[in-house]
Amino acid sequence: MRYIRTIAAVSTLAIITLLIVSCESNTSLEFKRYYSEGAEIYQTRCQNCHGNDGAGLSALIPALNDSTFLKKNKNSLACTIRYGLKGVININGKTFDENMPAAELAPMEIAQVITYMNNSFGNQLGIVTMDEVEADLKNCK
Numbered sequence: 001m002r003y004i005r006t007i008a009a010v011s012t013l014a015i016i017t018l019l020i021v022s023c024e025s026n027t028s029l030e031f032k033r034y035y036s037e038g039a040e041i042y043q044t045r046c047q048n049c050h051g052n053d054g055a056g057l058s059a060l061i062p063a064l065n066d067s068t069f070l071k072k073n074k075n076s077l078a079c080t081i082r083y084g085l086k087g088v089i090n091i092n093g094k095t096f097d098e099n100m101p102a103a104e105l106a107p108m109e110i111a112q113v114i115t116y117m118n119n120s121f122g123n124q125l126g127i128v129t130m131d132e133v134e135a136d137l138k139n140c141k
């Protein structure tokens with residue numbers, strides 16, 4: 001009886017472990033897909049201004065490595081990319097007051113490029129999904 005219970009416990013544990021592992025690889029697969037698509041969008045749509053290493057351009061174009069800013073403005077990044085940005089912002093302690101043009105990108109592409117940006121240039125902020133972007137785009141000011 002005891003023996004059977006031990007076997008049952010061990011196999012339950014094994015199943016749970018398997019579930020967790022397969023779940024994790026699903027998420028990281030999705031992350032990888034977002035990230036690599038995002039890299040291409042970045043190269044064609046953002047790199048001209050923000051630079052291939054996200055370092056920006058002196059006093060004109062801000063860097064994309066200020067994780068604190070990216071985290072704080074997490075829910076408005078989709079709007080920034082879709083509709084552009086003007087007005088004074090502070091990045092890495094430097095002030096910018098320039099104009100970023102709107103980018104005609106689909107919600108999926110916006111999610112991918114944010115995922116790329118949020119996990120490059122020293123940022124480690126994880127995935128941003130298309131669903132999140134669609135929700136954020138409903139609240140643009």
Ligand code: HEC
Pocket residue numbers: 042045046047048049050060061062063064065066069070077080081085086087088089091096097098099100101103113114117
């Ligand atoms: C024509 C140049 C240009 C292009 C192209 C451009 N940006 Fe920007 N970006 C700017 C400028 C200028 C600002 C600062 C705007 C301000 O001062 O209000 C900015 C600000 C930002 C910010 C907020 C500040 C920061 O540094 O975190 C983010 C995020 C951003 N851009 C991401 C992107 C992404 C992603 C793309 C590509 C889809 C992109 N930008 C394309 C010029 C550009």
